[in-house]
Amino acid sequence: MATTEAIDVVMPQMGVSVSEGTITKWLKEQGEHVEADEPLLEISTDKVDTEVPSPGSGVLTEILVQEGATVDVGTKLAVIGGEAAEPTSGSEPQAREAPPEPATQAAADASMAAASEGVGDVAPSSQADSAPPREAAGATSNGKTFVSPVVAKIASEHGVDPSQVTGTGRGGRVTKKDILGFIESGAQAPPETPAPAPPPAQPPEPAPAPQPQAAPPPAPAPAAAPATAAQAAPSQPGESFEPMTAMRKGIAEHMRRSLDTSAHVTSAIEVDMSKVTAIRTKLKKEYQENYGVNPTYLIFVARAAAETLREYPWVNGEIRGDQIVTRGYVNLGFAVELQDGKGLIVPVVKNAETLNLLGLAKAVTDIAQRARDKNLLPDEVQGGTFTITNPGGYGTFHGTPVISQPQAAILGTYAVVKRPWVVQDDMGEDVIAIRPIMNLTLTYDHRLVDGALAGRFLRDLREKLETWDEAAY
Amino acid sequence: MPELTYLQAISDGLRTEMRRDKRVFIIGEDVGVYGGAFKVTLGFQEEFGHWRVIDAPLAETAIVGACTGAAIMGMRPVAEMQFADFISCAWDQLVTVAAKQRYRAGTPVPITVRLPSGGGFSGGPFHSQNPESSFAHIPGLKCVCPATPEDAKGLLISAIEDPNPVLYFEHKHLYRRIKAEVPEERYTVPLGKARVHREGDDVSVITWGAMVYTAEEAAQQLDGDGASVEILDLRTVMPWDKAAVLESARKTSKVLVLHEDTRTGGFGAEIAATIGEEAFEDLDAPVKRIAAPDTPVPFSPPLEKAFIPQVDDVVAGLRELVAY
Numbered sequence: 001m002a003t004t005e006a007i008d009v010v011m012p013q014m015g016v017s018v019s020e021g022t023i024t025k026w027l028k029e030q031g032e033h034v035e036a037d038e039p040l041l042e043i044s045t046d047k048v049d050t051e052v053p054s055p056g057s058g059v060l061t062e063i064l065v066q067e068g069a070t071v072d073v074g075t076k077l078a079v080i081g082g083e084a085a086e087p088t089s090g091s092e093p094q095a096r097e098a099p100p101e102p103a104t105q106a107a108a109d110a111s112m113a114a115a116s117e118g119v120g121d122v123a124p125s126s127q128a129d130s131a132p133p134r135e136a137a138g139a140t141s142n143g144k145t146f147v148s149p150v151v152a153k154i155a156s157e158h159g160v161d162p163s164q165v166t167g168t169g170r171g172g173r174v175t176k177k178d179i180l181g182f183i184e185s186g187a188q189a190p191p192e193t194p195a196p197a198p199p200p201a202q203p204p205e206p207a208p209a210p211q212p213q214a215a216p217p218p219a220p221a222p223a224a225a226p227a228t229a230a231q232a233a234p235s236q237p238g239e240s241f242e243p244m245t246a247m248r249k250g251i252a253e254h255m256r257r258s259l260d261t262s263a264h265v266t267s268a269i270e271v272d273m274s275k276v277t278a279i280r281t282k283l284k285k286e287y288q289e290n291y292g293v294n295p296t297y298l299i300f301v302a303r304a305a306a307e308t309l310r311e312y313p314w315v316n317g318e319i320r321g322d323q324i325v326t327r328g329y330v331n332l333g334f335a336v337e338l339q340d341g342k343g344l345i346v347p348v349v350k351n352a353e354t355l356n357l358l359g360l361a362k363a364v365t366d367i368a369q370r371a372r373d374k375n376l377l378p379d380e381v382q383g384g385t386f387t388i389t390n391p392g393g394y395g396t397f398h399g400t401p402v403i404s405q406p407q408a409a410i411l412g413t414y415a416v417v418k419r420p421w422v423v424q425d426d427m428g429e430d431v432i433a434i435r436p437i438m439n440l441t442l443t444y445d446h447r448l449v450d451g452a453l454a455g456r457f458l459r460d461l462r463e464k465l466e467t468w469d470e471a472a473y
Numbered sequence: 474m475p476e477l478t479y480l481q482a483i484s485d486g487l488r489t490e491m492r493r494d495k496r497v498f499i500i501g502e503d504v505g506v507y508g509g510a511f512k513v514t515l516g517f518q519e520e521f522g523h524w525r526v527i528d529a530p531l532a533e534t535a536i537v538g539a540c541t542g543a544a545i546m547g548m549r550p551v552a553e554m555q556f557a558d559f560i561s562c563a564w565d566q567l568v569t570v571a572a573k574q575r576y577r578a579g580t581p582v583p584i585t586v587r588l589p590s591g592g593g594f595s596g597g598p599f600h601s602q603n604p605e606s607s608f609a610h611i612p613g614l615k616c617v618c619p620a621t622p623e624d625a626k627g628l629l630i631s632a633i634e635d636p637n638p639v640l641y642f643e644h645k646h647l648y649r650r651i652k653a654e655v656p657e658e659r660y661t662v663p664l665g666k667a668r669v670h671r672e673g674d675d676v677s678v679i680t681w682g683a684m685v686y687t688a689e690e691a692a693q694q695l696d697g698d699g700a701s702v703e704i705l706d707l708r709t710v711m712p713w714d715k716a717a718v719l720e721s722a723r724k725t726s727k728v729l730v731l732h733e734d735t736r737t738g739g740f741g742a743e744i745a746a747t748i749g750e751e752a753f754e755d756l757d758a759p760v761k762r763i764a765a766p767d768t769p770v771p772f773s774p775p776l777e778k779a780f781i782p783q784v785d786d787v788v789a790g791l792r793e794l795v796a797y
Contacts, residue, residue, distance in 0.1 A: 148726075148757045148758065149754045149756050150757045152754075169796065169797055170796055173797070175757055175797070176726045177675075
């Protein structure tokens with residue numbers, strides 16, 4: 001008997017609206033000791049990636065849900081201390097009452113690119129729910145059940161999917177005996193050929209029995225394949241394949257849904273950033289030395305946008321059902337590219353209208369850094385009312401971003417470029433001067449925001465930037 | 474067929490060859506008047522005379538060097554190291570001269586070096602080692618490790634017949650403990666051929682020397698679990714019967730390599746690596762090694778017991794593989 005009482009580790013509620021999470025990594029192995037509050041596993045929700053601290057000290061007696069599996073909030077993931085629980089009792093991931101939410105809020109939560117997960121594991125989300133969780137042993141660290149070389153070979157020779165075989169090995173692993181018994185018993189799935197999985201569309205050759213150099217063991221066909229494999233075109237020479245990460249899938253779904261939802265229209269305006277440039281040059285040293293932050297153009301634009309949005313509540317609004325929602329606050333989302341260049345996340349600075357330039361600079365620096373480090377809190381990617389995206393870092397001067405649902409608009413900031421600019425001199429004469437010019441785009445949902453409104457918004461935003469009032473901001 | 478101990482079988486094999494072939498002689502410390510430290514050559518001097526049963530000074534270099542010279546001149550010398558551990562003194566003669574002579578000059582060096590090896594009787598660090606892997610590593614040398622009386626005789630005769638230097642590791646712990654029927658007539662057991670000691674389907678043990686018996690006891694315990702264990706007695710570590718090992722590995726798909734020598738760089742590593750290279754697709758579990766820890770052999774009986782792989786260790790290892 002163990003001396004301590006068993007403590008259950010459950011899928012935490014990562015923000016009010018999140019109903020399920022994917023285990024991306026167990027940081028401890030079964031049988032390992034873990035201290036209270038020590039990071040135990042990493043999870044990915046459609047909001048955020050985060051570490052889950054251990055709820056208590058003791059030996060990690062049992063891991064019930066493997067990496068890659070997606071389960072409902074409240075599902076028991078592991079047991080700490082006590083005796084190894086009967087795998088049957090607690091292991092079944094049961095749907096716990098995830099607080100039902102208004103559809104719109106649910107939609108809000110799936111905010112642009114918010115689904116975040118490291119690259120790597122495919123999370124065959126829904127399917128995984130029903131599959132009985134396997135114990136840690138026998139499953140590899142990436143959460144996939146280990147298929148030994150000989151089992152893979154036999155499976156390929158007989159066209160059997162090892163996942164169909166009941167495993168009796170460690171951690172439920174399918175042993176050579178298991179698969180041979182399965183084949184002998186004729187329990188073999190109907191002679192349907194293993195559906196042409198994306199990569200090597202190989203017919204399941206009936207392989208002459210003891211062929212030492214058999215065909216490469218087939219990858220344990222991902223259970224998630226069926227749906228996508230159905231429409232997938234056969235592979236062509238020179239193509240290679242990689243699974244979509246949960247984040248990629250999240251982005252794909254959100255982008256498509258946004259375009260299907262909003263009537264996207266983009267207006268652009270040119271802004272003379274001379275004044276901002278001058279102030280920025282002046283503040284730069286002070287900001288960096290005293291606060292360790294950089295007063296970037298983006299911060300100036302964000303500050304001015306937050307101010308302008310207060311005057312244009314619809315641009316900061318939302319269509320919810322047949323109601324128009326407006327707010328007395330501005331929650332600014334910032335699209336942040338992940339370091340690997342394979343995804344983005346949109347952390348939100350809440351109540352941006354209450355922050356001055358320095359405060360906003362600090363907030364954005366902090367939140368962007370934590371987004372890259374995957375240290376965001378779930379609430380920090382939710383509740384945005386307006387989004388700023390900055391693809392100008394690479395020199396582009398125009399774009400048509402996609403609105404983060406269910407917001408009404410997204411502001412694009414672009415490269416500051418020195419251009420010949422017609423200005424009036426002291427005498428009121430037109431002269432050509434060299435000015436740092438930035439394009440700004442506002443992509444708005446024409447269902448709510450008309451072109452004239454967008455134009456006025458951009459005009460006012462430009463006005464604030466071109467006549468930057470240091471005292472006010 | 475008479476029942477002989479492992480030790481008697483070695484004597485019998487040596488005597489058979491000395492009677493048959495006048496070129497065969499034995500040289501070593503106390504092999505003559507005293508009959509050898511373990512009495513393998515007891516009565517030999519009386520039968521063959523002191524020119525064919527030569528008491529040598531305490532100089533392993535001289536013993537192996539003399540054998541090498543005699544072999545080059547056409548003799549079939551058998552050297553006895555009092556303990557296998559002392560072979561280190563003869564390293565240069567054996568490794569630099571004997572092992573390379575055929576390659577350098579084309580002259581065969583048909584010497585046999587008998588090496589009483591292994592532990593299990595508190596002999597301590599100088600009298601208990603199993604240095605076969607050190608010599609298996611040297612191209613030009615062969616290493617023989619018999620486990621049964623029948624193999625002890627047949628392999629010794631093959632070793633003496635072989636035109637290369639052969640190191641014949643005779644396990645001291647088996648000398649009088651193991652007894653079995655041994656054919657009276659002369660016969661040979663080919664070098665490089667393993668022996669299926671026990672047939673099984675679920676897991677293979679690849680081993681040699683005294684560990685064959687440890688494996689056998691462990692396998693009997695596994696019978697109680699309903700798991701059938703195959704034991705392959707390698708008999709010769711160099712050349713080793715790769716085909717038999719791979720066949721067994723392919724058959725059971727789970728392999729335990731067991732030896733009394735220390736783990737790192739032990740010959741089991743070579744076997745495990747070869748299985749990984751050549752039978753990868755037939756494996757259903759990682760190849761497991763059980764060997765002594767990387768320390769000198771301890772004197773203390775409990776420590777020595779902890780050092781040499783015991784039946785319980787092998788049972789645990791086998792159960793782990795079966796359950797994998």
